[in-house]
Amino acid sequence: MTKTENNGVMEAVISLCKRRGFIFQGSEIYGGLAGTWDYGPLGAELKENIKSLWWRRFLTSRNDMCRVDAAILMNQNVWKASGHVSGFSDPLVECKKCQHRFRADQLDATNKCPDCGGSLGEVKQFNMMFQTHVGAVQDESSVSYLRPETAQGMFVNFKNILDSLHPRLPFGMAQIGKAFRNEIAPRDFLFRAREFEQMEIEYFIRPPKDENDREWEKVFAHFVSEVKAFTSDVGLNPEKVHELEVSDGERAHYSKRTIDFEFDFPFGRNELYGLAYRTDFDLKQHSEFSKADLSYYDEETKERFTPHCIEPSFGLDRTVLAVLTDAYTEDELGGEKRIYLKLSPSVAPFKVAVFPLLRNKPQLVEKAQQIFKSIKKEIPATAFDDNGNIGKRYRRQDEIGTPFCVTIDFDTIEKNAGVTVRDRDTGKQERVTEAELVEFFKKKF
Ligand code: ATP
Numbered sequence: 001m002t003k004t005e006n007n008g009v010m011e012a013v014i015s016l017c018k019r020r021g022f023i024f025q026g027s028e029i030y031g032g033l034a035g036t037w038d039y040g041p042l043g044a045e046l047k048e049n050i051k052s053l054w055w056r057r058f059l060t061s062r063n064d065m066c067r068v069d070a071a072i073l074m075n076q077n078v079w080k081a082s083g084h085v086s087g088f089s090d091p092l093v094e095c096k097k098c099q100h101r102f103r104a105d106q107l108d109a110t111n112k113c114p115d116c117g118g119s120l121g122e123v124k125q126f127n128m129m130f131q132t133h134v135g136a137v138q139d140e141s142s143v144s145y146l147r148p149e150t151a152q153g154m155f156v157n158f159k160n161i162l163d164s165l166h167p168r169l170p171f172g173m174a175q176i177g178k179a180f181r182n183e184i185a186p187r188d189f190l191f192r193a194r195e196f197e198q199m200e201i202e203y204f205i206r207p208p209k210d211e212n213d214r215e216w217e218k219v220f221a222h223f224v225s226e227v228k229a230f231t232s233d234v235g236l237n238p239e240k241v242h243e244l245e246v247s248d249g250e251r252a253h254y255s256k257r258t259i260d261f262e263f264d265f266p267f268g269r270n271e272l273y274g275l276a277y278r279t280d281f282d283l284k285q286h287s288e289f290s291k292a293d294l295s296y297y298d299e300e301t302k303e304r305f306t307p308h309c310i311e312p313s314f315g316l317d318r319t320v321l322a323v324l325t326d327a328y329t330e331d332e333l334g335g336e337k338r339i340y341l342k343l344s345p346s347v348a349p350f351k352v353a354v355f356p357l358l359r360n361k362p363q364l365v366e367k368a369q370q371i372f373k374s375i376k377k378e379i380p381a382t383a384f385d386d387n388g389n390i391g392k393r394y395r396r397q398d399e400i401g402t403p404f405c406v407t408i409d410f411d412t413i414e415k416n417a418g419v420t421v422r423d424r425d426t427g428k429q430e431r432v433t434e435a436e437l438v439e440f441f442k443k444k445f
Helices: 003-019 041-060 076-081 151-155 158-165 215-233 281-290 316-327 362-378 390-399 410-414 434-444
Strands: 023-025 037-039 065-067 089-094 101-103 124-127 130-133 143-146 171-180 195-205 241-245 257-265 268-279 296-298 303-305 308-315 328-333 336-341 352-356 382-384 404-408 419-423 429-432
Touching (some): 003 023, 003 328, 151 195, 151 281, 195 215, 268 281, 308 316, 362 382
Antiparallel strands (some): 089 124, 241 257
């Protein structure tokens, strides 16, 4: 696809999201608030499905992880210890003529304003944390920040987890929650927002005994394959997912190894997730700044040490964007152009939609309601749709990515001939008996 076609895909996805109730611009009726997005009913379902798959893979299907849900507002010293107060910044440059601001590292070498061609001022470091004050007094001591990542909420609870659950190494803490970054240039829809959600894991392991102890590499490799497995859980095309080994010079100073998982978005290949071996940097920093003892005592070996940490970090909204852009499809069906979302049933907001063939025939509506209720009992993400004619319903369900539509017609009632089930991707219909219906879907999913 050409670049223009790809930009066309972004526009088409954004417009579908608004038209069908997936995602809206934040504060839209007031002209919006840059870098914020509101999830509508369908988007919220899609996002929830992604979260459930994540919890299933990284929490409930294993026995070495615990879930936490830490506060967004934290003591300002957390961010001093983590290095965010001094170092969480992007280079900012302002045009002397139009006063527009840009990220200096994203401009070309001409050093001219991309908006008006004016000359640019000096580069300054801009801290991306949203600052606020806690309580009625606004002074230095009341400063707090909206967390720019969920990770620190786990490190600061490390001791609480040890004291309350007594887990044995290796073990992980997992969290899903909001993060906030005052990005200089929010862009590309959900890709770079100012308010977004992260799904993060801090996985604690024994420190290496010496330079030759490469045990950590096994855990790292395990998470490489688990991250990839998760991208297929949500239905992403594996050919669009790439691993990028971050070089020594580009890694954060505390990381001994980092892999970025990139995805082929319509606007280019960009970071989707990250995996980093953070060593004992975070626990050591918090020990030093808080004076709390964040070491671990091994009952078996009678040793005390500070564990090392491997961190898989996932952007939830970037996952939503990857899933939507990957699923967006235009084709022709029955001689007509159509748009549909080829969503995996695992993430689709609705798995099945049930219709009466005609909405003004009470016997069809009644039967359709009865079948709808019996499917919904087993497959909760089932919709009932009797708006407009059948063609419009198919188009609507295709656009929101519903894998199967069930139609109740006169043969269902008069000849006991079952219902028609239409497959979203092929448009093909087959008759399935009422008794076999739920089993039929369960097999498909
Ligand atoms: P980038 O280089 O794209 O700014 P990052 O390396 O700063 O990302 P991390 O700090 O590693 O990102 O954050 C972990 C994950 O959070 C990212 O892989 C991404 O999925 C997500 N993320 C980070 N910043 C944003 C943002 N502004 N909007 C949406 N998601 C984000």
